[in-house]
Amino acid sequence: MSASALHAAEGRATGKVILLGEHVVVHGHPAIVAGLDRGVTVRITPGDTRPEPPADGLSRATARAAELLAIQQPFAVDVDGDLPIGMGLGSSAALAVALLRALAAASGRVLDETTTAAQAHEIERLFHGTPSGVDGTAATYGGVLWFEAGTPPHHEALTLTEPLPLVVVLSRTPHATSHTVGSLRERAAASPRVYQPVFGAIASLVASARDALLATDRSALGELMTMNHGLLRACGISTPELDAIVEVALGAGAAGAKLTGAGGGGAVLALPAGDGEPLAQALRDAGHDCFVTTVGGTPQRRTTT
Numbered sequence: 001m002s003a004s005a006l007h008a009a010e011g012r013a014t015g016k017v018i019l020l021g022e023h024v025v026v027h028g029h030p031a032i033v034a035g036l037d038r039g040v041t042v043r044i045t046p047g048d049t050r051p052e053p054p055a056d057g058l059s060r061a062t063a064r065a066a067e068l069l070a071i072q073q074p075f076a077v078d079v080d081g082d083l084p085i086g087m088g089l090g091s092s093a094a095l096a097v098a099l100l101r102a103l104a105a106a107s108g109r110v111l112d113e114t115t116t117a118a119q120a121h122e123i124e125r126l127f128h129g130t131p132s133g134v135d136g137t138a139a140t141y142g143g144v145l146w147f148e149a150g151t152p153p154h155h156e157a158l159t160l161t162e163p164l165p166l167v168v169v170l171s172r173t174p175h176a177t178s179h180t181v182g183s184l185r186e187r188a189a190a191s192p193r194v195y196q197p198v199f200g201a202i203a204s205l206v207a208s209a210r211d212a213l214l215a216t217d218r219s220a221l222g223e224l225m226t227m228n229h230g231l232l233r234a235c236g237i238s239t240p241e242l243d244a245i246v247e248v249a250l251g252a253g254a255a256g257a258k259l260t261g262a263g264g265g266g267a268v269l270a271l272p273a274g275d276g277e278p279l280a281q282a283l284r285d286a287g288h289d290c291f292v293t294t295v296g297g298t299p300q301r302r303t304t305t
């Protein structure tokens with residue numbers, strides 16, 4: 001396969017928000033994740049007309065993707081997208097999946113989804129050490145998913161009876177997933193008697209949130225999200241900035257709000273009680289950068305050649 005010519009191709013993958021269960025998913029509990037309508041597009045052009053790029057994240061991810069797909073021919077990579085980076089919205093997993101899709105299409109192949117998610121997980125290890133795989137799975141499949149880490153990981157699509165509006169609020173502080181995950185892992189290992197019951201409590205919230213989502217019970221879902229935030233805060237994952245955004249969202253009438261992703265910065269997810277736009281406007285009026293999204297809607301276009 002690697003001997004056949006490459007041709008120009010494009011691959012796309014979307015980001016994600018974790019509705020509930022980040023961090024505990026690394027410790028063997030389920031999480032609920034939803035694909036965003038924002039994402040990353042990678043364009044592959046055969047031949048390499050550019051100077052050698054510096055050894056940054058993109059070039060390491062590209063080299064690993066080419067290695068996984070046994071592609072040896074030279075090519076150039078262009079990346080485009082509308083997904084904020086370093087905000088816990090799955091940009092590195094979306095990049096990995098878009099790269100794999102673009103490279104597979106450029107070499108005349110279609111990667112099945114199981115392989116795509118597994119290879120994206122491999123690429124994510126370059127950035128995050130020991131990721132659960134939730135981001136790569138969300139970037140591969142989209143939709144709203146129940147996810148459990150493992151070998152192999154398990155996921156299940158949750159079919160919502162109506163799309164769910166969410167407001168994603170960007171803090172001013174980018175986060176570092178590997179640092180936040182690593183430091184919680186150390187605290188949990190040092191004091192399992194303290195942390196394991198809290199992880200178990202978050203897992204109960206995740207299970208109840210699944211029922212609330214399937215029953216389209218926004219007020220129950222919101223309450224569970226806010227409780228999840230409180231427990232993540234108790235675990236040392238939040239920051240005063242994220243807590244303040246949660247308070248503004250709740251004060252503006254959100255049904256619930258929590259940090260989303262690894263924390264220590266990044267984004268807050270607010271669940272509007274009604275339409276998303278009035279809540280987003282209240283957050284903007286309070287000086288926060290945010291956007292409204294809808295999860296559980298139609299899947300996105302994935303590759304073009």
Ligand code: PMV
Pocket residue numbers: 018021022023024025026087088089090128130131132133134135177181260261262263266
């Ligand atoms: O990198 P982020 O912010 O999207 O966080 C991913 C979710 C974590 O549970 C914190 C890590 C993981 O690998 O599941």
